[in-house]
Amino acid sequence: MARVDVPGSPGGGGFSTATFAEVRLPDEVRDLLGDRLARDRDPFEDIDEASAHCHQAFAQLPLDALRSLLDFGRHPDAPGVTFVRNLPVDRLLPPTPRDGGPSLGKRTFVAEGVLLGLSGLLGEPVGFLSEREGRLVHDVVPVARGAATQTSQGSTVFLTFHNDLVHDRQECYSRPGPDFVVLNCLRADREGAAATYYADARDVVGLLDGATLDVLRSPVFRMNAPGGFVSALVEGHEAYSDPVPVLRGPGEFPEVVSAANGVRPLTTAGRAALETFQTACRAVAHEVRLAPGQALLLHNRKGVHARSRYTARYDGRDRWLQRTYVRRNLWDIRHRSLPGVRRIH
Ligand SMILES: [Fe+2]
Structure with missing residues (x-):
């Protein structure tokens, strides 16, 4: 996997390759933003007001930084991951x-x-009842009982390349899920060993032969529902999707679907293609070791992400990220709306 060497960049500016972008805030902007946010109340008392307040604060970012972040969210040809520093x-x-x-x-x-x-x-930040009981901000921390699981609680196993998916009776599990996953680092692991990886489907596709791509574009894979859904809502039973492809969409803008909790190939060719896919992800992945004051914006359809193993001690000083799930709009998941609750589905 390719370690991201972050070049120096002008304050407030950024750089981008085809699939990786970086934005660094100038020190004075960081300090002003920090002073403003430090005065805020608990945002969950009124999330829409807090969200508007934060939006107002971030609208004051230097124009080139603001534009890089907005471009990341709106353009199909934009990078799949943006690293935000300072x-x-x-x-x-x-x-x-x-x-x-x-x-x-x-x-x-x-x-x-x-x-x-x-x-x-x-x-729009969005919560799902099947993930952290619908909370809008998830704490991503190691948990002893989940140390060896393919979930965000794990630490002793490599968390394989995947998207964050949401179980849904009507759709493939990727449809109602987040368009973006945002990770903000509060505390790094002591060794600084925990790495987050992002493999952009456009880079992955470039490594694969036509026959493998044909299989990955065929509906011969069933996705297991996320671990949180399986353990909490179906008592540990499997909850596999209908057969779906791993890759779909125009060749120039592929969308990828791969469940962390298990992808079941239905054919021998599918099994081989899936192994080749994971190998290609490792080959092209960008690697970032997040530290406090750094965040990653991940496009959850353009690519898949993964996490290295790292040491957890459960002593209050372990790695701590916070995470949001974000959708461009909430209209397309209105069939999941709950009476009297906005943003939680
Ligand atoms: Fe994930």
């Missing part, structure tokens, strides 16, 4: 939650404001 952080950070969160000891909400501000430039 963001403000909470001055006092409580211990990393050991039970999957949320933290009860967090008194300021700078990290949440950063997450909502970045998310608001891409679309």
